[in-house]
Amino acid sequence: MSEGEALKTALRDVAGERVQAVRVSGTAATAVVDAEGLDDAGRSGLETQLREAAARLGFADLRVAMTAARRRRRIIAVGSGKGGVGKSTLSANLAVALARLGRPTGLVDADIYGPSQPRLLATEDQRPESRGNKLVPVPSRFGVPMLSMGHLVRPGQPIAWRGPMAVSALGQLIDAEWGPIDTIVVDLPPGTGDVQLTMLQKYKPAGAVIVSTPQDLALIDAERAIGLFRQGEVPLIGMVENMAGYLCPHCGQESEPFGHGGAEEAAREIDLPFLGRIPLALAIRRDSDAGQPPAAGEGPIAEAYLKIARAVGDWLDRND
Template sequence: MSQVHQQLQSALSSFVDPLIGRDLMSAGVLRRTEIAGKRALIDLELGFPAQRHEQALRTALAAHVQQATGLDAQVTVRWKVSAHAVQSNLQPLAQIRNIIAIASGKGGVGKSTVAVNFALALQAAGARVGLLDADIYGPSQPRMLGSSARPSSPDGKIMNPVVAHGLQAMSIGFLVDDTQPTIWRGPMVTSALMQLLTETRWQDLDYLIIDMPPGTGDIALTLSQRIPLSGAVVVTTPQDIALLDARKGLEMFKKVNVSVLGVVENMSVFCCPNCGHQTAVFGTGGGDRLAQDTGVEVLGRLPLDARIRELADSGNPTVAAEPDSDAAKLYGEIALRAVARLAHGAVEAFPSIEMSDD
């Protein structure tokens, strides 16, 4: 192998994409590299939606290769979402490549707001996305999606999802009067949720995002055992009480063999709408401590911002209403980092890489 080939391989082995979190060689995303005169031709295939990331990746990798080797790099980026492993005793569902649970150890940490913006961020990146509201007692996604539509059913058995902001969505809130309480015992709730999941005509989804019931009680545990999950994301606030419960959520998924893709630290700082001053109302460093103790990554930190709440309450979540805002960009980074870890967090076998001189 020539010296320039060795330099190129070394450069590719040392380039770490911020979303993937590992170098391109070990992530298994390289499909072809070729040296043609003074140019390096590099083809990448990512396993997550990269519509909003590919330009930054091309630019950063080309600059890295040029600095390391002196070669001008022509980088091609493609992406394809594949189905990933679920619990060993379960089978993936038809028309859904991956199901990701958004969970929390306790209520009140902003899990549902994170879930809807997470789903919208994946859609904005180019993926086909669905959202299942699994909180039977307190369904909030119909309000957050700004829809009161009732699902249609062509045969009286299978329901079509409600489409809102481009997402395919289903919730018990679309089927019942939202002013009436749902007074059901655990087995009835679990049965109803499984029906919502399996009797909805989901259409060719890359990801179905499930807004899980809060806590680690019977319903959340049963769903985690019966739904074929590709991974889970746990939402917490920085305060110690929330972190204790978040750790329980992490342990629950561990016990049922579901990979935790990371932790989202919500309400990390309060942003004053008048002066812009930031205050850590719920403390600092909580997500980092949890990550250090459990070995799970912090995917990102979101502010306690009145604007996020106002938009969700109005039925126009941040990512849909203000896609260029700082908050929307944070949601986008969190969502893409999670699915990039799902796609490239562990690679069993690397593809062969063709290297040749032209």
């Protein structure tokens, strides 16, 4: 291995694919590094690490050339006012549908205390590697790399952290080596507490999707989530109605046990775009439990998720 190749390998151990080129001339060396997504502190921290790695190979004075940001990575936060409305299921399927539509998309399970995404996308057995001081998202079978606390702790192991630790754990998941991903769907923990607000203020999602069910109570809760996003100054992309009508697995007919149009009407009342509805379908629960997101399949359910993903994608393009 030439000196230049040895140096490039050492630098890539620190900064992965960010290291684009390495030039060596005598004892002087230059590294061209992609600084996309790094703030000033991140750049200078990375530069220090690279220089230290070079020094260990005898290059006392590595010059680090940071290239301009190539792409802007945007976060879509998925929230609901309360648990159990299908927020995690929607997040997983939205990410899969966005990827299916050709948008490089990743998924973060921000539900630190009750992670469910590894099961939904069948990645429970995977553990992320780390590169430098960053995690590398695990690949899923559905074209969506992802990170969850569920990948870092043993299944069933209780996580009893206070707010600041949870926020810093979230930072590790979001601020990972995402590679060529430009959209990250974040499944927020249920509720509207400090962790959620800090997370929104710190990681500045481009927009938020609210999930609600047609029941009155869930709609009131959705308004609470809307308040959270407004407080965090996160633009609202719109509302999704989940478990909207019952899709009979036998005859394919849809009935409406919880009433019709509640979420759409509520969204209209508060001037929130309505992104679409997902029926209450046994197949969604069954396939989700089996690690097979319905959005990766065919038929009306996949189509319902794809329709929502198109609306979200259009919003992202309009608000670029």
